[in-house]
Amino acid sequence: MKRLLILLLAVALCMSGCKKKQSDLPGSETVPEGVDWQLWEQYTPATLHLGEEQLDVLIALDAIHLSIYYDRQEQELLDAITLYVPLSDVDYSRERLRILDKNQDGYDDLCVPDMLENGDRTLNWWLWDPEEKAYRYAPDFEQYQEDISADISWQNGKSFIRASMDTPTGPQDLLILVEEPEILVYLDTREEQLWGSARMPEPLSTEAKNHLQIYTYWECVDLNGDGWGDLQVPCRWEEGADGSVYQYAWCFLWDHENGTYVYDPERSANPVI
Numbered sequence: 266m267k268r269l270l271i272l273l274l275a276v277a278l279c280m281s282g283c284k285k286k287q288s289d290l291p292g293s294e295t296v297p298e299g300v301d302w303q304l305w306e307q308y309t310p311a312t313l314h315l316g317e318e319q320l321d322v323l324i325a326l327d328a329i330h331l332s333i334y335y336d337r338q339e340q341e342l343l344d345a346i347t348l349y350v351p352l353s354d355v356d357y358s359r360e361r362l363r364i365l366d367k368n369q370d371g372y373d374d375l376c377v378p379d380m381l382e383n384g385d386r387t388l389n390w391w392l393w394d395p396e397e398k399a400y401r402y403a404p405d406f407e408q409y410q411e412d413i414s415a416d417i418s419w420q421n422g423k424s425f426i427r428a429s430m431d432t433p434t435g436p437q438d439l440l441i442l443v444e445e446p447e448i449l450v451y452l453d454t455r456e457e458q459l460w461g462s463a464r465m466p467e468p469l470s471t472e473a474k475n476h477l478q479i480y481t482y483w484e485c486v487d488l489n490g491d492g493w494g495d496l497q498v499p500c501r502w503e504e505g506a507d508g509s510v511y512q513y514a515w516c517f518l519w520d521h522e523n524g525t526y527v528y529d530p531e532r533s534a535n536p537v538i
């Protein structure tokens with residue numbers, strides 16, 4: 266018995282003294298062998314604005330953990346969050362994870378949406394605590410949206426592209442319809458609600474049409490920093506001198522005061538990728 270105790274003690278000492286291996290970090294245990302963790306598809310690159318500091322990070326999400334790593338070669342955690350309720354649809358949450366300064370204190374916060382089995386949606390928030398240098402769950406900001414994915418008759422028979430748009434209060438689900446010469450943006454709601462439309466500056470090329478057919482999900486991120494997500498429509502591809510292919514997109518900025526999308530030729534002149 267005594268021998269067993271000594272053995273257990275030795276094992277415990279070894280475990281506490283060992284440096285954390287990559288596989289011990291939450292959310293990292295499934296990185297496939299031989300894959301560069303920074304490039305692995307399940308780590309979402311993002312930039313956090315924390316006061317004066319701007320940090321490039323990689324975010325991993327599984328059903329109960331959200332892990333934020335510094336975007337450096339050595340895998341090191343900035344913060345790890347354990348979710349209070351396991352996510353129902355991790356892919357949904359991963360695609361719609363949002364970074365916004367919810368309480369307007371100059372530090373980016375995190376919003377994790379979840380689609381429940383009955384079609385309702387929850388939005389949970391974690392606010393950055395600059396003193397603790399960590400994210401803290403903020404129950405006061407929790408939002409519950411009823412039945413946003415109901416099979417609604419007005420949506421039937423149309424090939425919508427699902428999308429998510431940044432708004433100053435959190436992400437909003439959208440349905441986008443490409444109908445030349447317009448791009449129609451609807452709110453993903455029970456009743457038909459057109460959010461806005463954008464007029465294409467020229468006809469879509471065949472290449473762009475083919476490309477749009479394989480699109481299933483768009484991120485309408487905020488391009489000009491006014492808090493509202495804007496629209497980028499892939500329109501052409503060019504091969505650069507170095508052999509890389511650059512993608513260009515028509516950029517439309519959402520003008521919230523007038524409720525319209527405004528084409529931005531300057532932004533559209535620069536490659537997206």
Ligand SMILES: [Ca+2]
Nearest residue numbers: 366368370372
């Ligand atoms: Ca904040």
Ligand SMILES: [Ca+2]
Nearest residue numbers: 487488489493
């Ligand atoms: Ca904007």
